[in-house]
Structure formats: C-alpha cells, structure tokens
Amino acid sequence: MIRLVKLEDIRSLAPIYKDLYDDADIGEFWSIESAGKLLKYWYDKQQDLFFVAEEDGKAVGAIMSGIKPWFDGNRLVDTELFVAKNYQERHLGRELYKKHLSEAQRIYKAKVIEFHTYGDENEFPQSWYKKIGLNKDKELIIMNGNIEKVLEHLEPERDMER
Numbered sequence: 001m002i003r004l005v006k007l008e009d010i011r012s013l014a015p016i017y018k019d020l021y022d023d024a025d026i027g028e029f030w031s032i033e034s035a036g037k038l039l040k041y042w043y044d045k046q047q048d049l050f051f052v053a054e055e056d057g058k059a060v061g062a063i064m065s066g067i068k069p070w071f072d073g074n075r076l077v078d079t080e081l082f083v084a085k086n087y088q089e090r091h092l093g094r095e096l097y098k099k100h101l102s103e104a105q106r107i108y109k110a111k112v113i114e115f116h117t118y119g120d121e122n123e124f125p126q127s128w129y130k131k132i133g134l135n136k137d138k139e140l141i142i143m144n145g146n147i148e149k150v151l152e153h154l155e156p157e158r159d160m161e162r
Helices: 009-024 032-049 092-108 126-131 147-153
Strands: 002-004 051-055 058-070 073-083 112-114
Touching: 002 092, 009 032, 009 058, 009 073, 032 058, 032 073, 032 092, 051 092, 058 092, 073 092
Parallel strands: 073 112
Antiparallel strands: 002 051, 051 058, 058 073
C-alpha cells in the first residue's frame, strides 16, 4: 500500500535508508540519526509529497521531493526514493513514483522532475531510472564543495574572477 508519511514512520525508515547507503559504497556514511534528520527535514518541508510503501503494516520504502517554482512551472527537486533490500523487485519503487508524480501534477501542476543519483550509467540505479523514462541531463552539472575551502578561495588575494 502507498500512503502519505506519518511522523512515526521515520523511526522505521531511517535504518532502511542507512543500510541502503552502506551497501551502495559511494562514500556517504549515514547513521540512523543522520538519516532520521534528513527524513524529518522532508517531513517538515514537503509532507504532502512524502509517500511511504507499507507492507504487512510497516514502512519499507519512501519517496519525497520539494517543489521549486521555475521559468517553465513548478518542478520536483531533490527527489529521494528508497526501498528496503528485501522488498525490492516487487514494483514498490514504481508504485511510489506513480503516486508521487501524479500527486505532484494534481496539487502543484509539476511538469519536470530533477534529482541526482549515483553509479554507472548501465547499472542500478541508473539503469532502472532509464527503464521508467528518466534520462541523464545533457546540460546540468551538479557542483559541490567544502564550504571552508570555498571561503578560502574567495579571499581577496586569490584571483578567482576568471
């Protein structure tokens, strides 16, 4: 069953989120506490687009996004999707996406979804995203950096205007 999140679901979802990133081995080291904080952030920010997959009375996966006004209308941004390992390949991710996207269209008239992911283009999760009609953006590039180092580079003696 796909339903809106409840505050108490975060307790069940945080360990799932942590375990999935532990297995992904991509350099993100989540604790149950930090995963819980992220999920609580989404709960507080955009609860109406935070959906849970429930099986046998327990939360086993979720999807959430924020809404961002853009030149072409509202966009779903920073979408997160995850399903517990032992519940994958049951089409729960697909069902979460269907509910999430249809509600985003209905409530916010959202037209575009954008998010970041990881891994090789031909392997999971990117291969799954391609299968459901999502593609790697040909123009946008995700930038990130250590704030302390960026501030150092912004000091006047550094010529960074090029």
